[in-house]
Amino acid sequence: MTTLQPLSVIYCSKCGVPPEYCPYGPDYQTHCMPALVREHPELAAKLYGDVLEKEESNEEQPKGEEEGGDEEPKVDASKLEPWTMEQRLAAFYAKYEPTKVSSVPTLLTKYEGKEEALFTALTKKYGDEPIDPYLKAKYGITDGDSDDENEDSKPPAAAMGSLKLAQGLATQKVFEGKARGASVKATQKVETRIVLSKSKLQKKKWQTVVIGMETVEGLKLKDAAQAFRKRFAGSSSVKDGIGGAKEVIIQGDHVEEGARFIMDKFKVKRENVFMDIDGDFVNP
């Protein structure tokens, strides 16, 4: 072995781990699996082949089971309907512990309102949950916990909106106690927001403080400082600001020129750059 060939490793685009470990994360059915089927069909077939096939054969079976769980099934154009909580639980037990299928209604009344906790415990004990054919058909569309999913789909929309919204969602997630998984990662995505302000050093000497440069994707702060140094022919450095946020400091008053420079050089959109002029935040 003379030359070393690094292996190309596929990581899940949603939660970041190698796909074989996705099932241990919280959002793998709604996020990771659909993404994998889309992006790496061969790998998906290898990992989830038996599960997917099983689901397909389930679909063919007539669905004459009794309905009337605690959820009204929605009628969908694609003929498939999402599982009710009862069907979901029954399918789970059918897969792992067929003897317990009969006790499903009792269990459901016992765990009313806490169904998610029940399923978490069950997946921990037996393994992965069988997948709802409806979900599979619609790839990543929500099931019982629809509130959760709505939140997850928000961040892309929020990327256009305000930072506050995204931050609010992120903290909300923290409170829910979720530490891992695709939905957490999605909310942690910070949108670009740069603020330029100036502060007085001495009588006529100013320095420009640029906050939020780290939110520009693919940019290192030191490189940014270097670019400012070149452009404005003066000192520029990275400092720790208030609350641990990094800021780039440029000698001299370059608020307006700096803002224009950031837009040209780093391809930041105009609406994401703010100038602090006497307390007003304005776009350049």
Next chain:
Amino acid sequence: MFKRFQSSDCSTSTPVKASIQRAIKSKLVESNPSLEDIIDELIPKKPPLTAYKVSAFLTLYCLDGKPLLFEERDGPVLPTLRFAHLYPNLFTSVRVDAGAIPFILGGANIMCPGLVNPGSELNEELEEGAAVVIYAEGKEHALAVGHLKMSAKKIKEVNKGIGCDVAHFLGDGLFATEEIN
């Protein structure tokens, strides 16, 4: 160790001296004998690694901003998971049984039964403190790195308590940090 790690936790960055880099490499070869012939190809002399201090006793070595190795106090030099994924089978490894996977992914240390149960693999010659990359039953990629708390023989004999200290696992802060800036 890296559960809540972020890129901003690194304080100072210094290029590693050639002599220290040699020492790091020899440590790495010592714990992974199969690396001996290829270590210079794996970690080239130039450009040198960059050392980031994470805390007073934890150092992270990066190449081109990408974390490759880390070292705690006088402990063994360990590869990061992304690095270990690129070059499987080069590092000294153990394999845990499938039941241990969810716990490790939550950051737990590995209990002895996880290394002894059927489905697991543990080389009898491993000594206490040996640096290992941890694989799992039925899985292709590594899921953690750490070092043994007792020798492999003792693990099999006692079969109780912590057998392997997990320093860095799949999904922790260091794994999420692809690049340090």
